[in-house]
Amino acid sequence: MAESPSPQLDRLLAGYHRFRDTSWTPNRQRWATLRDGQNPEVMVIACSDSRVDPAQVFDVDPGEIFVVRNVAAMVPPFETTPGHHGVSAALEFAVQVLKVKEIVVLGHGMCGGCRAALTRELYGAEPGAGGFIADWIALLDEARGPVVAAHGTTGRVAERAMEQAGVRVSLANLRGFPCIREAEREGTLRLRGAFFAISDGVLHLLDEATGDFSPVT
Secondary structure, three states: OOOOOOHHHHHHHHHHHHHHHHHHOOOHHHHHHHOOOOOOOEEEEEEOOOOOOHHHHOOOOOOOEEEEEEHHHOOOOOOOOOOOOHHHHHHHHHHHHOOOOEEEEEEEOOOHHHHHHHHOOOOOOOOOOOHHHHHHHHHHHHHHHHHHHHHOOOOHHHHHHHHHHHHHHHHHHHOOOHHHHHHHHHOOOEEEEEEEEOOOOEEEEEEOOOOEEEEOO
């Protein structure tokens, strides 16, 4: 039995037809080159938030960036315990197989995951009822302390501080991966922190020497 149509699927299919007409067909030569494999030079770690699509923010073509998205754009610490290490597997593939030259951690404004880490509103929730999210954003527990001490747990100033602290945590965790640490030391890989403000559409880059995010002009 065929699935019944829905407004949501209709919108997706309409978008697919636009893509075929305005992107795929006029750029068939570009797509033909991608049949033989991919060779992106940049990996972007971004949030799953529907408002922050790295391909749109950076206006890139297919094949230009290798993207991993998850709640709050987090990189977990390097661990060798059994389990399903999805982000770690993607990092391993990007660095050791694709040989990317840059990894960008892209945080963003109004991030629900960072807000939940700040307020701990999901603390103690059962898996399937917020517990998976709570366990994931617990990666920010250590960074939360200084943010709360300086700004409290509510308001845009505190939320922005938590969002940007999340980028710094992910960068620190990236450097815990031996393959990344070695590539950075050899100068074949560069790590970069970035922050996209949904409120005004401005991208900020992190200066790791000062710890400050500055808008791109």
